[in-house]
Amino acid sequence: MSREIQQVLRLVMLLGKQRGVRVQAAGGLLVLLWTKTGAAVQSLNCTVAGAGPWCKGIKMKTLEPVLTDLKESMFPRMSPCPSVPDPEELCAFTDLYGSLRLLLSFQMRDSRLFIPEWCVRIEEFLRMFSLVNAGIKTQLKLQFSQQTFQQEFRVKIKSKVARAKQPSLMLDVTCRTQPPECVKKGCWCQGGHPLCGSRLPLSIPPEAMERDHVNSGATVYTAKQENLQDSEQELSLPSVQQTLLLFLFLQHSDPFTCHLSDSMATEALIEHHLEGILSNNRQAVTTALQTELKNALKGLNRGKKNHEKLRSAAEVILSSSISIVSCSSNLDFRNACLSSMKVRDTHELSASLRESLRRVTSWKFIPRGKCYPTQVEEQEGDEPTGREI
Amino acid sequence: MGSDVAELFPEIEKLRVQLLHNVEVTADFRRVEEEISHQEVLTRIENIILGIVTSLSKDEAPVLTLPNRSSWANVSFDSAIGLQMSSGSDVTAVRSDCASSVTKFAQILKILSVIYRLVQSNSYATKRDIYYNNTQLFGSQNTVDHIVDDISCMLKVPRRSLHVLATSKGLISGDLCYMEEDGTRIDCRSSSAAVAVSPNIGGIRNIVSSAKFVLIVEKDATFQRLLDDDFCSKLSPCIIITAKGVPDVNSRLMVRKLWDTLHIPIFALVDADPHGIEIMCIYKYGSVAMSFEAHSLTVPSVMWLGLLPSDLRRLRVPEDALIPLTKTDENKLNSLLQRPYLSSQPDWQKEMELMQQSKVKAEIQSLAAIAPDFLTSIYLPNKLRYGGWI
Numbered sequence: 001m002s003r004e005i006q007q008v009l010r011l012v013m014l015l016g017k018q019r020g021v022r023v024q025a026a027g028g029l030l031v032l033l034w035t036k037t038g039a040a041v042q043s044l045n046c047t048v049a050g051a052g053p054w055c056k057g058i059k060m061k062t063l064e065p066v067l068t069d070l071k072e073s074m075f076p077r078m079s080p081c082p083s084v085p086d087p088e089e090l091c092a093f094t095d096l097y098g099s100l101r102l103l104l105s106f107q108m109r110d111s112r113l114f115i116p117e118w119c120v121r122i123e124e125f126l127r128m129f130s131l132v133n134a135g136i137k138t139q140l141k142l143q144f145s146q147q148t149f150q151q152e153f154r155v156k157i158k159s160k161v162a163r164a165k166q167p168s169l170m171l172d173v174t175c176r177t178q179p180p181e182c183v184k185k186g187c188w189c190q191g192g193h194p195l196c197g198s199r200l201p202l203s204i205p206p207e208a209m210e211r212d213h214v215n216s217g218a219t220v221y222t223a224k225q226e227n228l229q230d231s232e233q234e235l236s237l238p239s240v241q242q243t244l245l246l247f248l249f250l251q252h253s254d255p256f257t258c259h260l261s262d263s264m265a266t267e268a269l270i271e272h273h274l275e276g277i278l279s280n281n282r283q284a285v286t287t288a289l290q291t292e293l294k295n296a297l298k299g300l301n302r303g304k305k306n307h308e309k310l311r312s313a314a315e316v317i318l319s320s321s322i323s324i325v326s327c328s329s330n331l332d333f334r335n336a337c338l339s340s341m342k343v344r345d346t347h348e349l350s351a352s353l354r355e356s357l358r359r360v361t362s363w364k365f366i367p368r369g370k371c372y373p374t375q376v377e378e379q380e381g382d383e384p385t386g387r388e389i
Numbered sequence: 390m391g392s393d394v395a396e397l398f399p400e401i402e403k404l405r406v407q408l409l410h411n412v413e414v415t416a417d418f419r420r421v422e423e424e425i426s427h428q429e430v431l432t433r434i435e436n437i438i439l440g441i442v443t444s445l446s447k448d449e450a451p452v453l454t455l456p457n458r459s460s461w462a463n464v465s466f467d468s469a470i471g472l473q474m475s476s477g478s479d480v481t482a483v484r485s486d487c488a489s490s491v492t493k494f495a496q497i498l499k500i501l502s503v504i505y506r507l508v509q510s511n512s513y514a515t516k517r518d519i520y521y522n523n524t525q526l527f528g529s530q531n532t533v534d535h536i537v538d539d540i541s542c543m544l545k546v547p548r549r550s551l552h553v554l555a556t557s558k559g560l561i562s563g564d565l566c567y568m569e570e571d572g573t574r575i576d577c578r579s580s581s582a583a584v585a586v587s588p589n590i591g592g593i594r595n596i597v598s599s600a601k602f603v604l605i606v607e608k609d610a611t612f613q614r615l616l617d618d619d620f621c622s623k624l625s626p627c628i629i630i631t632a633k634g635v636p637d638v639n640s641r642l643m644v645r646k647l648w649d650t651l652h653i654p655i656f657a658l659v660d661a662d663p664h665g666i667e668i669m670c671i672y673k674y675g676s677v678a679m680s681f682e683a684h685s686l687t688v689p690s691v692m693w694l695g696l697l698p699s700d701l702r703r704l705r706v707p708e709d710a711l712i713p714l715t716k717t718d719e720n721k722l723n724s725l726l727q728r729p730y731l732s733s734q735p736d737w738q739k740e741m742e743l744m745q746q747s748k749v750k751a752e753i754q755s756l757a758a759i760a761p762d763f764l765t766s767i768y769l770p771n772k773l774r775y776g777g778w779i
Contacts, residue, residue, distance in 0.1 A: 305488075306488035307488075309488050309491060309492060310486070310488060310491050312495075313485075313491040313492050313494065313495035314485075314491075314495075316495035316496075316498060316499050316526060317441075317451075317485060317494060317495050317498050319502075320495075320498035320499050320501065320502035321438050321441055321442065321498060321502075323502045323505075323506075324434065324435065324438050324501070324502050324505050325438065325442075327505070327506065327509065328431070328435060328505075330431070330432070330435055333432075333435040333438075333439060336439055336442075337438070337439060337442045340439075340442050340443050340446040341442060341445070341446050342446075349442075353442065353445055356445040356446070356448060357445060357485070359448060360445065360448060360449065360450040360485070360486050361450065361485065361486045361491070
């Protein structure tokens with residue numbers, strides 16, 4: 001089923017490219033899966049609905065014949081859907097995102113569908129789709145045995161990434177790592193920071209393609225979350241999970257391909273043979289990835305160095321201060337220091353100063369213009385978006 | 390045996406009387422050196438530490454504030470003192486929570502703790518000792534040197550009161566005897582060897598001298614030449630001193646001490662080039678970096694004996710001994726002419742303008758082109774005899 005959903009979305013995206021419309025990647029996508037009430041569960045119905053600018057220009061009247069043409073090659077397991085989706089569900093969707101521009105329903109008759117793993121696969125696919133189409137609000141609804149399971153792939157923080165000679169991407173850069181408790185409010189960047197990588201041409205091994213293709217290439221993007229302390233520090237800092245997402249965008253062109261079915265078949269083929277293609281270009285891909293990882297980790301490494309500097313200097317500051325307090329014969333001065341830190345002796349003073357110095361020098365947040373320091377609740381039309389590059 | 394300078398060099402004697410008179414008239418308030426007690430030094434350091442502890446008690450990152458010692462905007466000129474740091478001058482904040490400044494913060498604290506112990510135990514250490522005790526923290530001797538001066542400025546305490554000594558660069562020779570703080574007797578009257586300037590000028594006691602003048606010599610080579618030619622015997626009684634170029638603090642303190650104790654004319658013998666003139670100005674008016682201690686370092690009564698740019702023409706120094714001014718020389722000369730203290734020295738201004746016009750400079754050694762012993766046999770004795778200073 002996930003393959004079918006994937007093919008439908010691939011079709012819609014390719015149609016967008018073919019139309020040459022600079023599509024605004026915003027709107028809603030609903031994937032609704034349901035079984036007929038009361039019937040034995042032997043078939044699964046699926047509706048893919050879309051509304052908003054991302055579907056602009058799609059005409060259902062022209063889409064259906066295309067689907068019919070593609071059915072045999074692209075959707076062999078699909079058959080027309082005898083039932084209609086719940087109108088209430090569709091109403092709720094259109095209330096949010098406007099009138100439907102895309103509505104495709106189909107049925108799958110295959111008992112193997114009803115294994116838990118396919119749910120996970122569909123979910124995973126839609127999550128990936130949402131990551132790179134963060135402007136499109138994606139919902140997945142499952143209705144079985146009068147029970148509804150619903151998931152909305154919420155995007156709290158988006159970042160628009162410009163691409164050379166390509167439409168911009170809207171990436172979901174929401175940081176899902178929670179800051180440690182000791183981090184002050186507003187001192188934690190909630191989002192990731194895309195870094196544009198390089199383009200590199202890929203050669204396709206002959207066995208991977210049925211026909212000649214030209215100009216296949218890949219662009220490497222990384223999205224890193226900054227402002228995180230290294231988890232291997234000697235100080236008693238809680239470890240923080242780092243996340244580095246690597247996006248590999250593939251672009252291919254073939255002057256001999258003009259039909260939609262050819263384009264879809266080529267994309268599917270490239271996906272199928274992706275591992276082989278990457279292996280065939282192992283050295284170039286490895287070099288490109290290493291370069292991007294090095295660039296992405298520059299900030300982190302710099303942060304590590306700075307932290308080490310602060311840590312070693314803190315030891316000197318503490319030992320020098322305590323040395324003076326300890327050997328001072330000025331009672332007023334000693335008492336003032338002890339009472340200031342609310343301790344009884346220089347031993348406690350040392351511990352207390354150490355802790356305080358650690359607090360004021362750790363988790364230094366150096367915001368850049370494109371950081372996201374505050375937790376923002378997603379609001380319609382008012383989401384935090386950054387522009388990169 | 391040397392002749393009596395007072396008889397053979399009446400101009401020097403006249404100058405000495407005049408200077409003495411000026412010293413009495415001006416009530417000399419600036420020369421009352423503020424003696425900072427040991428306890429006061431310790432208290433000032435304790436105040437810094439208490440400030441740090443107080444900041445940390447409020448969960449605020451401690452910050453040290455240092456007066457900016459490198460900006461001309463922070464100094465003003467007083468003809469009786471020289472260049473001194475203005476009140477309300479610019480400051481630099483050294484933060485403990487910033488990677489770019491935390492190392493300096495730690496270095497300052499470390500040296501403060503060393504100084505605290507030294508003052509408390511009434512012992513001394515050199516800047517070199519401090520550096521070698523923790524080379525990893527400090528990185529270079531220069532860092533220690535700067536921070537010690539920064540601390541001196543921040544606490545408003547002379548460096549000698551911090552019990553941190555610097556290795557002296559300078560040499561001294563002539564009619565002078567004194568006792569070091571540890572009781573060592575120093576006699577500078579050896580004709581062949583000079584004595585190193587003491588690292589602890591503040592501890593010098595029992596100065597005995599009948600010198601009629603002090604001659605500051607810019608370069609070590611010239612100083613050695615004077616020693617070789619037995620200058621101090623020929624023009625006895627006198628004192629010659631060199632810091633081998635840009636003077637260190639100890640050499641400046643020594644010159645100042647000689648002035649405070651003896652009140653005799655102090656002449657400068659420097660190359661006729663912008664660098665030499667600048668060195669002379671440091672002795673006389675002070676430097677921007679040490680302006681916070683101007684009261685104890687400057688000697689505004691220093692007179693320019695030679696080598697004057699006008700001497701080159703007057704003495705017809707051979708042209709091949711003259712050197713064209715470089716672009717750097719010209720820039721330096723322009724900068725000197727803009728200095729606030731030049732306006733009170735019209736004769737110096739004229740000499741510098743002459744150098745600007747002639748576009749040449751000369752070292753003292755150029756006088757050897759006239760005759761090998763011209764400097765010590767003719768030039769200096771005549772200059773001193775006939776009042777050839779400005």
